[in-house]
Amino acid sequence: RDKAALRRFQYACNPVAILVSSAHGQLEPFCLLLAFSGFVVVLRGGQSVSARRAMASGALLGLAISGQTWPVLFGPALLAALPTWRRRLQAVAGAALVGVVLFVTMPLTVGTPLNKMPYLLRHLVGNQPSIGTWGWAGVWVTQHPTALPVWSDPLWLTVAKYGTKAALLAALVAVFWWRRAHPLDMATATVTALIVVTPALGNQYLQWPVPSGTARPTRLTLPLQIVLGIYAAIFYLPMNMLTYTIWQDADNGMMFVSLAVSVFLIAALPWGRRVWDRSAPFDGETGSTPGPETVVSDRAAEQAATGPAGDHDLPEQISGAAVPDRTSGPASP
Secondary structure (H helix, E strand, C coil), X not given: CHHHHHHHHHHHCCHHHHHHHHHHCCCHHHHHHHHHHHHHHHHHHHHXXXXXXXXXXXXXXXXXXXXXXXXXXXXXXXXXHCCCHHHHHHXXXXXXXXXXXXXXXXHHHCCCCHHHHHHHHHHHHHCCCCCCCCHHHHHHHHHCCCCCCCCCCHHHXXXXXXXXXXXXXXXXXXXXXXXXXXXXXXXXXXXXXXXXXXXXXXXXXXXXXXXXXXXXXXXXHHHHHXXXXXXXXHHHCHHHHCCHHHHHHHHHHXXXXXXXXXXXXXXXXXXXXXXXXXXCCCCCCCCCCCCHHHHHHHHHHHHHHHCCCCHHHHHHHHHHHCCCCCCCCCCCC
16 A cells, blocks of 8 residues: 555656646546546456446546547556456446437537537547657658648648558557556556557657556656656747747757657566466555465464365365455555
């Protein structure tokens, strides 16, 4: 529990989270709060998670997706946290129900004209950001400048279209590669893969992997967060005080820096944690439940106190003792 409190404190003090929440002011904090609340609901339920918890977790993720579409990236990790396909279908139903209710009630809640509803639906399904100043696409922009804005130039519209598809493919590859991992590790890998490959990154995207990465850090997580904080701070603070000409030169330079940041993001992924033992209790980062060895030892001591047991009873006792309850301890910061 002390380590869980430390993780919450680290997230609250994270420079990326502070900058995006205060300087950028988009919906990232709201979406992350709802999405990771869904993870908490599921992980605290353990292997005996109820249908109500499954639907509640899906509803929370559905609310996050209703704020912005990108939290759908957490969907595979949330479904992987559920123990059965029945519970996963219930979570999907909860998310779909929230989305449908919010959409069809828009004429009542926000005054959307009924004749605009089909247009909004097409926009929600086909929305695509324009090319940004990040990674491979950003460097390409510096080498092939255009008189037109990147959101109207035919070349960059095409690059953004196919680059977005490549980023989604990278996210799916990450889901497959970490398909047996802890859900929070899968969430970190999924959003990181999209961030690295996307041609249309906004600096607020850098907050996406922060909660899950902070909850289950690797050896490089802390250095990575420092680097990301410095990278984002340069855009949010000194670059906003530059004249347009100087800002453009600095922005072109930062596009090359983003390549190194992308490499760091990949290196900091939980490469050594791609298999999650569902039968194990929460580890030291998320709770204080005793491990299987402790439970077995306690059972053996109790058996010794009450009387000898036959050899044929021991395997059954150990197999039953090696699956302790996973119902205590917070699951995310």
